[in-house]
Amino acid sequence: MPEDVQVLREGIKLALRLVERIKAQGYPITDLYLPFSDTDEDIDAYIRKQGRTTFLYACTCRMAPLEEDGVVDDELMVWGVDGLRVADTSVFPGTIAGYTMGPLV
Structure with a gap:
């Protein structure tokens, strides 16, 4: 449902910001499977491909x-x-x- 995708999109954007902050503090974060970019289109494609119940x-x-x-x-x-x-x-x-x-x- 579109409203579900919107909530997931915002959650992923928050997670991406947190990953960047953690990396900036010097923690080695590697091997994450992330969307290609933080655009709505790439995040939506990521949700469609990776979303599971x-x-x-x-x-x-x-x-x-x-x-x-x-x-x-x-x-x-x-x-x-x-x-x-x-x-x-x-x-x-x-x-x-x-x-x-x-x-x-």
Whole structure:
């Protein structure tokens, strides 16, 4: 989405400024894969080529009563399918404000 690219572009511009400041202080920063320049066009091309998702998928088979559009019950059994359990972050009934591995374990 255009607004996402705009936010990413501004973040990359900030990162480029920080890299220059750190280099100016004498720290050896090497082997960075950077946009060709700091123009919007080059940064946008960099975003299109290098952008990746880092989603932590959760809540796609949420644990809830069937009448509330739940997919699994409180024992992780899939509603209406005998013998099938789902045991991953997809059963979370709602998103959390942190990394999902801790609650999953």
